[in-house]
Amino acid sequence: MDANDVYKSMSLRVSDFSSLPKRMLAPIEGYENAPLVSIEDAVKPLVKIVPKVERNVRIIKQNCTQFKVKSCLDSGNGLHIIQVKEIDPIYPLLEHVPVSPKKSSVIFDVIWLDANVDDKAIRITEQKLASNINRFKKFQDGAKCQKYIEGRSEKDRLVMIVSGQLGREIVPSVHNLQQVMSIYVYCMNKETNEKWASKYTKVKAVVVQLDELISRIMTDHNIKKTIEGPLSTNRVTARAEAGKFDDVADDHPLKLAKNEIIRVLDLEEHETKDEIINDLLENGRQSLSKYKQEFAPKVYKAAMHENDGPLMKSLKKYFEQLWKIEYGSSNQWFILFLKEYKDTVHYDSVLKRTAEYGNKYSKDSPILSIVLQLTLESIDDKFFDEKNAFNDLWCAITSNGLKSIKDFSDKKKRLVLLQALCEYHRPKLFELLEKRKLDDVVDDEALKLAKHEIIRALDLEEHETKDEIINDLLENGLRSLSKYEEELLPYIYAAALNEKDGKLRKSLKKYIELQWKIKYGLSNQWFMKFLEDHKDTVNYNSVLNRTAIYGNKWENKWLKDFPILSIVLQLLFEGIDDKFFDETNAFNDLWHTITDDGLKSIEKFSNYMNESTMLKLINKKQPVLFQALREYYRPKLFKLLEKSQIPDKDNFYEVALDSVAEYANAYKMQGKLDLIEYLGSFYPFDTKILLQ
Known part of the structure; x- marks a missing residue:
């Protein structure tokens, strides 16, 4: 056997491979784009080709020396220094790998989407992230923001900051876009927004404090750079930072x-x-x-x-x-x-x-x-x-x-x-509580959006005293704007006061309508239904207009001490118009009559209402006015009954409330005996039991 034969024989016996050809071969490519998986998953394609490959993997793993990564230092320029320790665990260990932070040099764009953008918060954020920001864009409209993001190149790096309400709408649409690097929800209610945000991996945090928002962006940005590095340990680090290690x-x-x-x-x-x-x-x-x-x-x-x-x-x-x-x-x-x-x-x-x-x-x-x-x-x-x-x-x-x-x-x-x-x-209790909280958040967001519509109508987004002007407007109506004539552009001021169907008037009426439903209607579903039934009537628009002009002054003057009853009266009595308030002051007479003498007293104002409607109200076939009177009298009557030490036996308080709503005057009674005698004249009960 010559030397070449001996060499070939040794090569086959030692390595089971023939000698390598002495020519240049192309390197293995494509593996760097493949996901990092366990060895068990990696050999699955070989199961039908290589006999007992899965069994051999188990044996190999049992005989392997294992290492635990103790630390990973990011030295920049793709260079990482890793410290490892040899271990012999029962199971492979996966745990958080601390990476010594190095200031990131990655440049990105920030997109801030909020219907009511806080300019001060934006300035602070922009200053803190100045060294890393390429450009800073703010949006108040979700559709425009989405269009802008979709128009950006996939090579761009976009960091989004969104409000809770708009985030809920836009995140599902942009989450899978490659140019969107990370998303942060900056809101008022963390628990509620975490519930929907947890479904999206690019939502890195839900925060309520500006400092926390900025800190998370800076921290996560360093992590993002680490993920893009060449070592597989970076993937482990990224997963740890995402909270998935456990x-x-x-x-x-x-x-x-x-x-x-x-x-x-x-x-x-x-x-x-x-x-x-x-x-x-x-x-x-x-x-x-x-x-x-x-x-x-x-x-x-x-x-x-x-x-x-x-x-x-x-x-x-x-x-x-x-x-x-x-x-x-x-x-x-x-x-x-x-x-x-x-x-x-x-x-x-x-x-x-x-x-x-x-x-x-x-x-x-x-x-x-x-x-x-x-x-x-x-x-x-x-x-x-x-x-x-x-x-x-x-x-x-x-x-x-x-x-x-x-x-x-x-x-x-x-x-x-x-x-x-x-x-x-x-979970059952928290789900119920979360539903209640979510309803409150949705209501608050709706009012916030309506308020911001008013701010835009007056072109006050950048105005220093916008809060003072808007709060005065909502409290005292359109007439309050006369104090701020110099603060507003002339054409905007003229339109605000003179255009009955202008942008500002519509925005104000929208805000007031929402307030009625949220402030008064949530605990009185019958009132919500009543508003819906009357929404298309002329009277409905008149009441909204009156509120827009006078604000809460109208509430004090004409809504009296119980807005629900006032709104119901104005919508039911078709003959009530602005003259009814300003010239004759007839509304004041109606108010005192019905609150003193109860439901049946509306007959005195038959000139202002359709006869058929009046009979339905008196006979409670249309119970809305009766319900409004019950709610008006409820706190007063119950307080009086408790003060008189009259027990609430056999649902007596509710029965008494029905009588008072129909005939009134009871809350004026002085002393326990007068009250019992009065209530007994309308509804039969054993007065001896109450006197005991």
Whole structure:
């Protein structure tokens, strides 16, 4: 054998590859654009080509020395210095890698979208980020902002700052655009806006303080530069900064436990393994009966009949990890509770039951279900199968609380069960509260937009005293503008006072209409419906015009001490016009008559109302005026009844309120006896009971 043959033989024996050709080869390309994945995922395309590749990966990983990244220093120009420490963990560690910050040199554009842009806040933000900003654009209209963003190049870097209301509208449309680098929601209600913003990965923060907004942009901008660097550790850093690291670390033990179940059932190469395993983890061991034909006979028999066999052990291990990770990560008390019960017979019974039936007995709150099964020692398998008593227990405790469990004196167990009940009720209660808050936020945003429309109509966006002028206008109406004639442009001032259907008048009426619905209508749905029914009438527009001219002066003069009743009267009485207020002062007479003498007294003003409508009002077939009078008298009458020490028996207060709304005068009664005698003349009741 000559020297060349020996060389070739050695090459094949040592490396299993023939000697490399002595010519230039093209480098491997394209890998730098591929996502970073685990080695298990990386070898999936090789499963059908390379025998036992997945098994070999497991063995290799067990024999590998592992390293933990201790720190990563960004030295600029794509150079990173990484400090590592050799470790030998049970599972690979993923944790936050601190990166020593270096001032970023990335230049970006800031887009600020808010219907009511705060110029001072913009100036401060622009100054603080001056070294990194290419240009600063502000928008008040969502459609114009979106059009501008879509027109920018994909190579541009845009940082968006949006208000809560407009952010909710624009973010879904621009989120996936490549030129949008990050989004920040700058709002008044953090909790409400976090709820929708959490769905979008480019929304980096929801903040209410300007300092926090600027700080987050600066911090996240450094992170953005790190992500664009060449090392894979940067991706890990970015994920850590996005708050996803705990999820990655937690998912790994579950994945290992799940793979163990797959191996026990010999499903590694099976086409429908995912379907079988998902069904098994959801519905327990009993679900395997549907897949009997998919298993080797020995494997199926062992899986179904060995209660302490490999499958049950693997399932119990999986569910134990699930309890700690999915339910315990945000409830440390639950982790401690599980540790305390781990060595008890009861603990193993609950794990076996879960392995057998899956989530069948978890109900809609696994934490509460587990706590009940562990703390109540009388619960066994019969408690579930024969009597269905667990279902009765569940319904009782979730409907009636802790007191529904009798003879439960152990204070420690009571405390744990109380915490579990809190977790059960928390999402339901918070969802209800969030809905209430959201309604308030939407209302505030609507008023804010309407107010800003008025500011634009007067061209006051940049005016130093705009707040003073607008607040005076909303308080005292259009007539208040005479004090600010020199502050307004001549043509704007003339239009504001003289154009009855001009831009300002329309904006003011829109604001007032919103105020009626929000301030008076939310707690009186009948009033909301009444406004809707009268919206297209001439009277409706007249009342709005009157309010726009006089503001709250009109409220004090003509809305009196109860705006709802005043608005109802003006809309119902077709004959009421401006002369009714200014010249004859007839509205004042109407007000005193109806509030002194009640519903039936409107007959005295039959000249101002259609006869058919009046009869419907008196007979309460159209109950709107009766309802308005009830709300007018309610606080006065109830205060008088309480002061007179008259008890609210058999719904007496509401009955008395009906009588007073119809006939009035009761709130003028002096003393308990006069009041009882008066009310008794309209509605029969035992005066002796009240006198007691």
